[in-house]
Amino acid sequence: MDVGAWGAARSAHYDANAEARWVPEPDKRPGRTAFQRDRARLLHSAALRRLAGTTQVVAPMERDFPRTRLTHSLECAQVGRELGAALGCDPDLVETACLAHDIGHPPFGHNGEQALAVAAAACGGFEGNAQSLRVLTRLEPKRFAPAGELTDRGGPRPGRSVGLNLTRAALDAATKYPWPLGGAPESTREPGKFGVYAEDLAVFRWLRRGAPPLRRCFEAQVMDWSDDVAYSVHDVEDGLQAGFIDPRALASLPEREEVFAVAAGRYAPGAEPGELAEALDRLLGQEWWPARYEGSAQDRARLKDATSQLIGRFCLAAEGATRAAFGTGPLTRYAADLVVPPEVRAECAVLKAVADRFVMQRPDQEELRSGQRVVIAELAEVLIRTAPEGLDPVFRAHFDAAGDDGERLRTVIDQIAVLTDASARALHRRLVN
DSSP: OOHHHHHHHHHTTSOHHHHOBSSOOOOSSTTOOHHHHHHHHHHTOHHHHHGGGSBSSSOTTSSSSOOBHHHHHHHHHHHHHHHHHHTTOOHHHHHHHHHHTTTTOOTTHHHHHHHHHHHTGGGTOOOHHHHHHHIIIIISOSOBOOTTSOSSTTOOOTTOBOTTOOBHHHHHHTOSSOSBTTOOOTTOSOTTOOSBOGGGHHHHHHHTTTSOTTOOOHHHHHHHHHHHHHHHHHHHHHHHHTTSOOGGGGGSHHHHHHHHHHIIIIISTTOOHHHHHHHHHHHHTSTTSOSOOOOOHHHHHHHHHHHHHHHHHHHHHHHHHHHHHHOSSOOOTTSOOOOOOHHHHHHHHHHHHHHIIIIITOHHHHHHHHHHHHHHHHHHHHHHHHTTTTOOHHHHHHHHHOSSHHHHHHHHHHHHHTOOHHHHHHHHHHHTO
16 A cells, blocks of 8 residues: 555544634645645644754753754654554644644743743743644744635634644644643643633634543544653653763662652652652663663663663553553544553653753753743843834734734744744843843
8 A cells, every 4th residue: 555545544534524624725736635734734834943943851052962842843753653553543643743742832941931921921821732722823824814704603813824724633633731721620630731822712612623621632642642752761861871860870769769759749740659669660670771871882772772662662551551442443533542551651750750850950950941031031021011123023913913912912922932042042132131
């Protein structure tokens, strides 16, 4: 079966409702699926390219060949595409969701996100996932609603940008938190997270039409687990290569207790130290685990093999448990939930905590993050005070068209959020210093 036919066979499990776009568009080339078009739009977007200059764990260019938000998104997409395909999802749909999942992250990663949340308090805060939906459906200009007509009941205002105009299923799959601020279910592990600003509820209601309230679609669950797998494994790999993590420290009781405290506090709330210790010991007991790392070619090859082994371990566990619960047929949209065994989630949480403790908690990193928050706060202060001066033409037009102070503030936040780490510092030097 050729690639086009294979993609079409996968897409056959999705109906026209899933393939609908907020603004209808004709196909440009016969034989290409709606989800292949979505993936191409993401790959060619400026919003995705921008992630090459945005912090993942360490700042871009701080070290040779660091992982950035872009490389993380590409790696997440590879993991998600294969896991999704194994479970019967359309692989292009899952890959699109993975490519898009961090597209709204601002300069300096989560640190910048926290600083912007403070600056945006008067207009509903800032959340990287809600910003991702905003980028996909408004800020990345590719399609506009036709002037003089509404495209759908509750559709976009005439003449406004609809962003990349992705399919309903792609936008839903990229929505990790399908609720607005304050609307999180009691069961969520991250009650402060949300996926849509009040200003973007129209497109959110459209893409969620017919979906069970507060429930993520299956493809979004695959994307979310692929994200966890990619960054937990790769952050440890980067930490070992950079010399920040000494594998021998994981056998030391004081260091282990610190790792377990971080895991229970941030990545596995409620987990018992014994459960986390068992998870770490299972990993340390694998024959492929890098018990030492000194940077030789053999060490690098062994580390790369360990990375592959961990990704396979986490994905195969989820695939097996999900198939045991939901059978062997294609699993798509709201027909199933991804099942990740608790012991595997504990292993993933421990890896995240190892990177957190030995890489992100280094003293020099906290000093760096403090300076980054100052850059964002001062940029926000001066742009809010002087806007529309200092805004790019696109955001100046949004500012001029805004209906109230909340919309004008959101436009300033949007301007800062689309910057890279380097361009944020450059604009700060020009406007503040």
